[in-house]
Amino acid sequence: MNLEVFLALFSLMLISLGVYMAAQKARIPYTVLLVIVGSLLVPLSRVEAFAFINSFELTPELLFFVFLPILIFESAYNIKIGDMINNIRAISLLAIPGMLVSTFFIGIAGFYVFRWIGFEVPIIVTLLFGAIISSTDPVAVLSLFKDYGAPKRLTLIFEGESLFNDGTAFAIFLVFLEILLHGFAGSTSVANGFLNFFIMLFGGIMFGLLMGFVFAKLIEWVKGHEHLEITLTLLVAHFTFILTEVISEHIVLFGQQLRFSSIIATLVASMVIGNFGRFKMSHGVEEYMEKFWSYFGFVTNSLVFILMGLLFVKQSIDLHVAILPILLAIVVVMLGRALSIYPLLGLLNLTRKEEPILVSWMHLLSWGSLRGSLAVIMVLLIPDDATLPGWTYDFSVKDFVTAITIGCIYFTLLVKATTIGKVMHALGIDALTDYEEVSYYKGKALIYDEVLSSLERLFQDRKISEEQYRTMRDSYQRLHDKALSEYKGKFPNAAELTEKLLRIFVLGMEKSELKEIYHRGDINEKVYKKILNLLDIQMARIEKGHSQLNKLDEKFPVDGIERLINGVRRLLFLSSQNLQPQELYIYYRTQYQMLETVVGRLEGLQNTSLGEIFDDADALCRTIDLYKALASNTKQNLDKMIESNYELLTDFNSVSGQKTLDAQQMETLAKLSKNEIISAKLYIMLFNELREGRK
Known part of the structure; x- marks a missing residue:
């Protein structure tokens, strides 16, 4: 067996x-075809x-304790907390109030609609169904959003809502399931339900922050031991999830059991690892992590969706009995989704607390609300023998809820998922902005420019013949010239857009160089994150059409989330994020090094083919002047640091230089071993000798 x-x-x-x-x-x-094949x-x-x-089937334990933590971590790991904070009002409105509006509308409307067709379904069952079906699935739709060109902010709002409303949905599902199994006690049940809901939500957030920072610290302690680092990232998802469940079983206050949301806790812990823990990983592990978790997410989703098809066909409730309730449930669910989108986001637009959300975006958020794995998980958690007084049907409560849930999931996958591209096109959401069009043409020119450079190297290295070289060079040169010609024909006066592209291009260049400096070990995590944050802020400003930066020491307001994170760091006795004198010196030194490099590359653009791509001389001069001013300001700060801390920095530079030399020795030794120039025995001998010499 x-x-x-x-x-x-x-x-x-x-x-x-x-x-x-x-x-x-x-x-x-992909998910649509999986469900069909499963059937x-x-x-x-x-x-x-x-x-x-x-022989292999979905069980509540397998879905809940094995698959779900993987799906949460894989989705949350790459979300930037900064981007989430910038849209926190929209995400929070959709994930909590929006979720509740959808749940209660579906529950109440479903109760009357089913009664209208002769199905006497207790309202607690329809409310339970409302909680199950109101959670949106990011996996099923996000790839479609990206494939069809949904705006970055819209994609982020949907992803944030999908992740957080999973926790909200599951919390309220547990409340209704408790009432279904143990009965309704009037106002006491209502009060306890709301209390438990908010405890699950906020308790999950706090416990997730705690676990995230604990595991981030553990990853920092084992840095350099790649297998341990990878194991810890695997553990953070499942350990947080299971430990939250275990702790919740034993927390009792005034005779009331307090539960934390394991989904919210795992989500928050995963975001902490993705935003803070990733900087503590070894270079190789950090690059491997995304592929590692992407693979696990792929396997998990594949199994869930293909087994979902098997699950639906095996239902004990006859299709001719379930078809009308399913069709009506689909209509009610669509109305509930609309009610959770338009009024709330409309009110948010009126407050002007965030960038306005277009009505066309609201249409897509409403239509693109696919359902998936979490809904199946919640359905399977309903006990097979769950029943209610007066339930006289041949099928059980679980069979009924499963049938209408899977029916709604099928509708979202077979109808909504397959039409999202057409809906986006009809709404004009996939249309390119002027900046995107300029980036499109100049991006193509940049690609062909790199190809021509590679072609030149291939010819110099005698890897292609002269005839092949000339043929391919002429072909790619024509493509390069065509891209620029099309750009100039469509945008004869695009100086502002060209400058915007140039600034973002330069910031991307800085990010790439900064990452190399960090991986060489020339700067520590704190300095790296501070400079990276400054580059991200500049990029966000330029994308919004604002000024790039006034000076490197410009102060930025600290938001509530960051204050909370800083509080958690102090609680866990983690190091302060303020730079110490030596770190501040490294910060200015690194910034000056990067700025000087950028100025040199910008000044050399006129003498390369890139000068033809970034062809606005005034924009180029303004950008060079900005970076020269920033470099001058940085050099002044650096000189002041050296003058006021001369002895301290002299000793520090001596130690820092020695560390660089030690790292170079180990890197050279690793290359000798990898290239089989020395035997494994010699590698171990030299490794131990060099390590002893460093002590």
Whole structure:
């Protein structure tokens, strides 16, 4: 029997790979095709030779404790807290009040709609369904948003809402499930329900922050031991999730059990690791992490969606009985989603606390609300024997909720997911802005410029013949010239857009150089994050059409989230984020090094083919003048630091220089071993000798 389970698991994974390739060629959303194939596997599994497919099935424990933490971490790891903060009002409105509006509307409207067609379904069942179906699934739709060109901010709002409303939905689901199983006690149940809901929410946030910073510190302690670093990132998701559940089982206050949301805790901990812990990882591990978790997310989603198809076809409730409730549920759910979007975001626009959200964006948020894995998880957590007084149907409460839930999921996947591109195009959301069009043409020119440079090197290294070189050079030169010609024909006066592109290009160049400096070990994490934050702020300013920067010491307001994070750091006795004199010296020294490099490259643009791409001389001069002024200001600060801390910095530079030399020794030794110039035995001997010499 165990062999059949494993055979089924790996067969489903193999089928998923085939489905993925088919989806890529047919340009059909991957998750949609998975569910369809999952449904088609049911008749196949009735053939004796393929009966083993049914051996592996979704269980509440497998989904909840194994799959769900992976999906949460994979989605939350790459979200920038800074971007989230900038849109926190919209995200919070959709994830909490919006979620509650949708849940209660679906619950109340569903109760009356089902009664209208002769289904006497208790309101607690429809409320439970409302909580289950109101959570949106980021995995199923975000790839579509990106493929079809949804604006970055709209994608971020949807992703933030999808992640946080998972926790909100599950919290209120548990409240309604408790009432379903143990009965409703009037105002006491209502009061306890709201109290438990907010405790789950805010308790989960605080516990997630704690776990995130603890694991970030653990990663810092084991830095250099790559296997331990990877193991800790794997543990942070599941350990936070399971520990939250265990702790919640034992917290009792005034006779009341207090539960924290394991989903919210895992989400917050994952975001802390993604925004703070990643800087503590070794260079190789940091680059590997995204591929590592992307793979786990791919496998998990593949299994969940393909098994979802199997789950629906196996329902005990007859389709002819369930079809009308499913169709009506779909309509009610769509109305509930609309009510959770338009009024709340309309009010937010009136307050002018954030950038306005376009009505066309609201349409897409309403239509693009796909449902997925969490809804299935919540359905499976309903006990099979759950019942209510007066429930006389042949099918159970769980069967009914499962049928209408899976029906709604099918509708969102088969209808909404396949039409998102057309809806976006009809709303004009996928239309390129003027800046994006300029970036498109000049981006193509930059690509062909790099290709021409590579082609030149290939010819110099005698890897291609002269005839091949000339043929390919002429071909790519024509493409390069065509891109610039199309740009000039469409934008004859685009000086402002060209300067914007130039500034962002230079900031990207600075980011790349900064990362190299950090990975060489020339600066520590605090200095790296401070400079990176400054570059991110400048990039955000330019994208919004504001001035880039006035001076390097410009002060920026500290938001509430950052104050909370700083408070947690102090609570955990973590190091202060304020730069010490030696760190401040490194900060100015690194900034000066980067600024001087940028000035040199900008001044040399006129003598390269890039000068033709960034062809606005005035924009180039203004950018050079800005960076020269910043470099001059930085040099003054650096000179003052050296003058006032001469002895301290002299000793520090001696130690710092020695560290650089030690690192170079180890790097050279690693290369000698990797290239098999020295044996493993000699590598160990030299490694231990060099390590002893550093002490």
